[in-house]
Amino acid sequence: MRQFINKFLCVSVLVFFYVSDTNAAIDRVDLIVRGGAVVTMDKDFRVIERGAIAVRGNRIVEVGNEVDIRRRYVARRYIDARGRIVIPGLINAHTHIPMTLFRGLADDLALDEWLTKYIFPAEARNVTEDFVRAGTRLGLVEMIRGGTTTFCDMYYFEDAIADETARAGVRAVLGETVIDFPAPDNKTHEAAMAYTTRFINKWQANDLITPAFAPHAPYTVSEEHLNNVRRAAERLNAPILIHVAETKKELDDSLQNKNASPVAYLARINFLSPRVIAAHVVHINADDIRLLKQSGTGVVHNPQSNMKLASGIAPVPQMLTSDLPLGLGTDGAASNNDLDMWEEIDTAAKLHKAATGDPRVVTAREAFAMATINGARALHLEREIGSLEKGKRADIVIVDADAAHQTPRYNLFSTLVYATKAADVRTVIIDGRIVMLDRRLLTLNEPLIKRQARAWRARITRSLAAPSNVSN
């Protein structure tokens, strides 16, 4: 009996130590993605061939190899990524999301004709809060399906865009347009400033939404109004989105009217800063690149839109050499005509090889970085997103790697950039929440959204057939 008691005590002690040791080492988390090749996009571009990611709440707790993560964490939920590639959510750093409703409305026209005969009248006659909500939902479906977890938008009724985006569980920097013309929502500069101030105050604490000012361009917003925006943005600590040097005409007009390139003009009026995100930035020279770099301005390259609208080819290799925070964007669907970041990455990697005659410029890894960590830098969000690292928000995308068009696989970045398509995206997690699982959308009603988009098409088509004085 005594022997038995001794044995019992001995075993109990062992069990106690074992359990307490286990308790000490094993941490509880909400989600573990395990088994895929994890492309971290950290500063060493580390790829973990059989990796895993532990997530608690909306943040990444740990990234490592599968065995280590299994030893240290138990999760409420597991997602199996074996045989797949796990990447940071893609960042579409410049778009106009509601313009999905104008996708294919008009193409292959001179810029003037395209704008004045189609886009401006279509916007003047249709852009309401309802339009913006319908177009945003359509764009959200497309972006989630393609693995985009963050987008940066410039449009009207951004408060409605924020509402739809947050409901869908997608991350965004949303810039309300400030322009020296009556806009669909705000008719005066003062109204736009008041709207945007309210908008920023309302959303600034949201985990997903970063509200911002979006003065349209240096040639459509006066110096005085740009200064107003800058001061208000400083006061509210909000980003500023702006189109810069998109066309040759903009450059020529700026040189003539302001005796400076668009970038130099913005630098002269102290507009550039680490809160500014400049889109397009096509017609720039070495001085402009230096000014952008010195000021900490984020820059967004939009290769497919620049090609389709014949805007020109941005000097991306030079921008990369200068280590500008350079992201990638699709622009609006009217000038692309999709929100597909995979095609944008592929095009970014190829276009500059053709433009420079050097096949070594813009490598696959550099192009992929533009859509992830450097997109985050362009949006000044690199401390929160853009890579799969401990402490960052859990924006995680799982990509199939077994399609015929991806086979065989010699190099991960080559497979991702030159061979992977939006349709290969399988599962999307944003801020720790699964928004698409095995291609099934969990936060949006896709059939209804497409039906509503088709109804808007009919209405937009009718509006353009009507005499212009009726609805303009």
Next chain:
Amino acid sequence: MRQFINKFLCVSVLVFFYVSDTNAAIDRVDLIVRGGAVVTMDKDFRVIERGAIAVRGNRIVEVGNEVDIRRRYVARRYIDARGRIVIPGLINAHTHIPMTLFRGLADDLALDEWLTKYIFPAEARNVTEDFVRAGTRLGLVEMIRGGTTTFCDMYYFEDAIADETARAGVRAVLGETVIDFPAPDNKTHEAAMAYTTRFINKWQANDLITPAFAPHAPYTVSEEHLNNVRRAAERLNAPILIHVAETKKELDDSLQNKNASPVAYLARINFLSPRVIAAHVVHINADDIRLLKQSGTGVVHNPQSNMKLASGIAPVPQMLTSDLPLGLGTDGAASNNDLDMWEEIDTAAKLHKAATGDPRVVTAREAFAMATINGARALHLEREIGSLEKGKRADIVIVDADAAHQTPRYNLFSTLVYATKAADVRTVIIDGRIVMLDRRLLTLNEPLIKRQARAWRARITRSLAAPSNVSN
């Protein structure tokens, strides 16, 4: 009773007339595709919104609106294309299909380094008949999945490629390489000529395969050997495929060594003719375009490969203005890195807008024509394929039109070119035979093919790690 007999006679007569009328009008066919928007690509670019196509054997019997076709034909089998888009099968007019096994082997390198350190050694150490068969099957999976029904190939062991292609039910123009270096299959010019002659005799009567000569390029095949090829091709009535003016270096060398551009040199030696299909054709001038046009040479544009290898940008707007028979190709997967004609079409439509600064050049419809009817013209097969017209081969592709990225739809050509992806292809019919139905491949074992491709990757990787004197 008499009244009854009268009635009976009367009804009988009516029934007789009805039945005989029906018999006269109703024709039996094998297959009807019905209900989709049929993009015919005929000379008027007619689109039939609720169209149908009747197929008997391997040919199209009738294309028309659904109601008319239903009134006139009954089929053994119907395919419902309602809500979808029905297009002629896409034509990939220049590729090297077995090179799918080198997809992503090396990228972003100077052309010399890419060729001499990777592609040439990889080919020298691996290209056998087995390799070619495995790579062909992989490429066939990818092409069928993306709606490509005809491809034009230049490689080695083309007899094996023909065998795999015909088994899979895919149409192809297959050119056996003739080059003044020892090739993986034929070590001398004489051996290559003998092989190709046998190859052409063997396959020329096949419904799917058009066997051809493929002298590699004007700078890798001597004038004497080019003349041999031309004479043999005339005797055998076979096409001739050749790379022409792909790089600036080729142009410069040709000007120096032959005192003529590559095109002018080929014209001078009477090589150009309506049996020639010239790929790339990047570095050409107005005189070259005139020579190509006058000779009836087919031309193939390869925008993504030309970008990725930094070869340059072909003067496509000028070629279109001159109404050259201009098709579109992906080139091999090592320099693309996929065989995706949808991305090639999209790029063709955008690249030249950027290159010329004019957003009106290469319209969506022109780009789509390059992948269909003008691709057929480039291959000199426009009487058989390239459009959905009575009498042509039944190469028919049904495309989903309801994805978020295609919504809404204002213009069919815009939707097809700027928004549709390979993954939207639903059903593929080649020569009257269904080879993919609702994305299910019916003629190829995809899992096995991918497994074999991965085994080849391992072998290729090992071969490049080995000392070069062992296997070179």
